[in-house]
Amino acid sequence: MIDAIELTRELIRRPSVTPADAGAMDIVEQTLRGLGFTCRRMLFGEIENLYARYGTESPNLCFAGHTDVVPVGDVTAWSQGAFDAQVVDGVMIGRGAVDMKSAIAAFAAAAAKAIDAGQVAGSLSFLITGDEEGVATHGTKMVVEALDIEDEVIDHCVVGEPTSSEVFGDMIKVGRRGSINAEITVEGVQGHVAYPHRAANPVPVLLRLLLRLQERQLDNGYPEFQPSNLEITQIDVPNTATNVIPGIARARVNIRFNPRHTGADLARWIENEAAAEAQGFAGTVVVVPQISGEAFLTEPGPFTDVVAGAVYDAAGRAPELSTTGGTSDARFIRALCPVVELGLVGRTMHQVDERAPVAEILQLQAVYERLIERYFQTFSAEQTTGS
Template sequence: MTSVNTVELAKALVRKPSVTPADAGAMDVLQAALEGLGFRCRRLRFGEIENLYARRGDRSPNFCFAGHTDVVPVGDATAWREQPFGAQVVDGVLHGRGVVDMKGAVAAFVAATSQVVAEGEPPGSISLLITGDEEGPGHDGTRRVVELLQAEGERIDHCLVGEPTSSAQLGDMIKVGRRGSLNAVIMVEGVQGHVAYPDRAANPVPVLVELLHRLGARQLDQGYPEFQPSNLEVTDLEVGNPTHNVIPARAKARLNIRFNPTWKGADLIAWIEAEAAKVAEGFRGSVAVDARATGEAFYTALGPFTDLIAAAVRQAVGRTPELSTSGGTSDARFIRDLCPVIEFGLVGRTMHMVDERAPVAELQALEQIYAGILRLYFERFCAR
């Protein structure tokens, strides 16, 4: 059985330019490392997206590490101090696109597992659910894999997603929940005409402005236990009218709502559609809403699982993590349908930025935390 080095595996993964939706060989690197540890690997391709589900062992409980090998674009490559996909270590820091979000954590998953299995056969199973579509639309990645595993009756008992949740120091924060996210496009179609003859036209702009005012004026909630209040943000307005003397034919807006468990996405969509119908009354045009909830809010209740993760962090780095529900969405929103899920990983300050990087010592410490999680998990959950 091979031994896995977190930093060397992270380098090998970073050197694969797997910008969504490209895989660029990243899954091949990961699969080879896992098969060397006795994992049974399944490559699950949906559309143009490569996914991988790997499992070692047949017994319960099944602890799953989940993450992604796809990365965001590098932007201006000439602005980087080191080559974005060069995976160079400079002054004890590993540079490269995706090292923080989240190839470093994926490498630490594998290295931590190699530690634990070298100590003896675990009394349960270890699995990895890795996608190439987390940074993209999310249609053919974790969501599709979860649906397949559910259909096949595969049981995952608990899951840790390796998102870069730490804020200032490794281990200062884990995520025990996330707000949901809803995207909406509102299109108001009117009748174009001359501004001097408004009776011959139907101006879509005042209708759209009125609808956005109605939506924005409502305080959605006061918050929810452990969650921030829900918030609606208008992210784009588009009319495209270059002249002063023409009433435009259409106006469009985009908005996003981040919502806590007070709401379900369908309820918010119904509210937006109802408000759109009100402003459309008497308007000689149409108001259309195209809305989709990309993830529901979820929360993993505090208890033995969250205690275990916090204990492993304290053992490895001497830090008690804050249990948070802040931040954006992640693929945990799909995994929640399988089992309790928590997110924990590297310090996220440079994710998605030019010169994304992580200290080697931090990557090694993350491996120790993940190994500690596995040891405590099988100690506490297999004794039940």
């Protein structure tokens, strides 16, 4: 058996700030090998990834998560060492306590119990990355692509992100909005402010373009999703002189969008608006879009029923099925199979003194135990009936 609390502490004590691993993946691999999992380390660039599987038959229920964490910020502001994993008054304090080393430990402990009880009528797998908090180019995205090429079948996936909103078990995520960033560069002609006819000021062009983008109402929402929104995240004019018309101005925008849009469509829209604003301007307007992920939804059905039922059985609460919040690695995994996210209360993630009550970590383990049990009861029975 695995002690989820001690395993959480072991993981927190590895300062795995992206892209560093600091031995965190070794701990996960050793733990799973001890349970009989076949483990594959998948190194892409400098990022450590792990795919581990117990069993060879279908259905294959996968748990996905990440060992990397965000920087601690001001170390002097922490009441305890950020990587000391101290338990104070029943609360685990440390970077990764919520997001999301505790979830990895809880699912490993739940898997150990399920294996010991002979409940795995198929396969259990783990997809763990060290690149979720970073640019996410060499982590789950590349593991999913590799598994897809190899025809590795994952039937359903649970991501251990901290999805609970106010109290444990009040929310699971069944979808996410997509995300696109666009960097806009307007290059004009630098000159003296007293002779504007000899210059081409890029600032008014950039401001008009940003206003055009901001004024459009993208949509009124989509079933299960909130409206899409565009936010201006940066404006930069590298000019320190008061008597110089700058030669360049830059901005960045981000759009969080629902399934009414695709990233490619939004990129074309921004580019078209930029081209329209550039007409008659003695300079250039360049847009560089980067699509972080498309919007997706795991439709309500047997799988979401299994997950929600496990929460109700172990926590006594019927969770809301939500699509709110930011992006996660679920956006990559959805290419392989239906995916939901289920974890602790996320209120302190990325904060100083990130913390999780020990009782809630154990409660999450209990939910995962019931989820595994319900999953194989449901989907192994389906396969038997279908055959």
